[in-house]
């Protein structure tokens with residue numbers, strides 16, 4: 001069983017949902033982001049999503065745009081991001097790692113070589129924001145050959161006639177983008193989510209994670225009540241950014257500030273019991 | 277069927293005019309690489325476009341606006357003094373600069389605004405570089421009373437001030453984009469972010485033959501009026517087709533509009549990229565000469581990028597060519613060799629700009645001056661019995677401040 005499937009299976013037994021915190025690779029530098037990554041499981045991360053910096057992140061708001069710019073300035077490359085995962089795996093062989101990013105760096109690396117190297121480094125899933133199912137053949141066969149899950153995005157604009165098509169090639173889990181919009185801006189209401197998630201559930205047995213707009217422990221807890229996982233990105237990066245000095249460099253409190261917030265989010269998620 | 281449209285079927289079985297396929301691919305290029313949130317609206321635009329493609333009523337309406345509002349057909353001018361000056365091939369200028377708003381951009385804006393209205397969209401957004409597409413979009417929005425937001429890189433806002441003011445006069449909201457180098461690429465990112473956020477009521481009126489399918493094909497089809505008219509006008513003037521057709525390539529809309537009707541003819545086609553300071557420097561916008569295939573802004577095409585697939589900033593003196601990619605059909609025509617692409621540097625374009633002013637009494641857009649600069653190299657090498665057709669894609673009033681600054685004049 002893949003790490004992702006194993007993790008969701010064991011959480012189901014525990015009767016709770018998953019917290020999936022996000023960090024941007026090399027933000028604001030390799031050491032700091034490696035330390036945040038290494039500390040996340042103990043702080044309560046059930047799965048971890050790592051953003052791969054790109055010059056033109058079209059689906060991201062200002063917070064993640066700036067994180068990507070800091071990462072690139074610090075020398076982020078796909079090779080460097082995979083090396084982060086490899087180092088993480090020396091100490092942790094259980095926590096699933098999902099890479100999220102845009103297609104062009106992967107195209108430049110070579111989709112097949114990238115999937116091989118990602119699998120070897122210990123990556124479990126891939127989210128390519130600008131790869132809709134219509135274009136999936138560019139990456140999906142190579143990912144499948146390496147046992148890497150391709151995690152598909154479902155949006156509020158994905159209607160019921162399109163859902164089966166989008167979900168057909170999904171594996172790992174389904175990423176429900178909770179708002180029509182970019183990251184770090186609005187938050188979906190609990191009522192909207194309660195209407196949307198069962199609509200997706202009708203077409204898939206995969207776990208469903210909610211992302212975009214989850215900022216507080218309450219919102220994270222609420223998301224795992226309605227779906228199976230809460231993804232928190234901009235709120236954590238916002239915290240990180242606030243700790244940096246004027247030149248965007250990490251200070252001694254940077255890693256702890258992010259991990260403390262992960263702990264608070266995890267506590268709230270773990271407080272929610274769902275029927276097994 | 278409408279004569280302005282070059283529908284695929286017109287081309288016969290092995291025609292290069294039969295692209296894209298139904299995945300929106302020109303060979304390997306094109307496609308629709310956008311976030312899932314946008315996919316449903318992209319498919320909706322595609323359905324709407326297929327509906328109007330051969331709809332007589334739509335084309336009658338469009339033709340009416342093109343004739344009475346835009347002022348088409350645009351003139352085909354035999355540039356006799358320029359021809360004499362260069363001492364070679366006969367040079368004909370397709371005068372897109374004479375269109376309402378001063379460039380070819382309005383051809384596609386007119387078509388797309390009618391489509392957006394059919395789709396029931398009530399808010400229009402667009403990106404702009406030189407501001408010509410922004411002005412054309414603001415114009416058609418004013419004409420139909422639709423609210424309009426134009427994204428423009430902060431650098432471009434600075435170097436194209438007259439057009440910024442024009443857009444505001446026309447009732448558009450101009451939002452400067454500070455990200456990146458503050459040029460066309462950044463404006464397009466921001467427009468896509470707006471679209472994702474307001475997808476329920478908004479139509480993204482893309483300004484060039486690039487972006488996710490169906491935009492490259494649709495914008496091309498609306499711009500083919502250029503090549504179709506020129507073909508008929510030249511037949512009337514000379515009784516034959518040109519030997520060479522030349523156009524500048526930013527995203528590639530004026531060029532593909534000129535080239536497409538000639539793809540199956542024995543006409544040499546040359547696209548002129550912006551070389552910037554030179555294709556061996558890092559200040560260039562020549563995506564074909566210096567880039568490699570990749571994915572940006574919804575399509576797979578040639579892009580300026582580093583080895584890690586990070587997109588590089590383009591540079592051109594001309595804001596309308598200052599983009600690190602180009603439309604997918606050009607990548608296709610480049611790889612199969614049907615169209616030749618050459619770079620022209622900033623200084624060469626500046627020189628051609630001034631030459632046309634002096635010998636023909638026409639102030640060309642800096643974008644179009646790139647095409648003219650190549651004509652000044654090519655024409656003297658051809659015989660006097662040869663004909664060069666060049667697309668004068670826009671007028672240069674917007675560029676006089678840039679040209680003044682580069683020639684050491686303070687206005």
Ligand SMILES: Cc1ncc(COP(=O)(O)O)c(C=O)c1O
Pocket residue numbers: 379380405406407408409483484485524525526527528529530531595596597641643644669670671
């Ligand atoms: C006059 C003129 N020509 C050419 C261009 C380049 O665009 P395209 O390559 O789509 O024709 C522009 C873009 O702003 C323009 O204003």
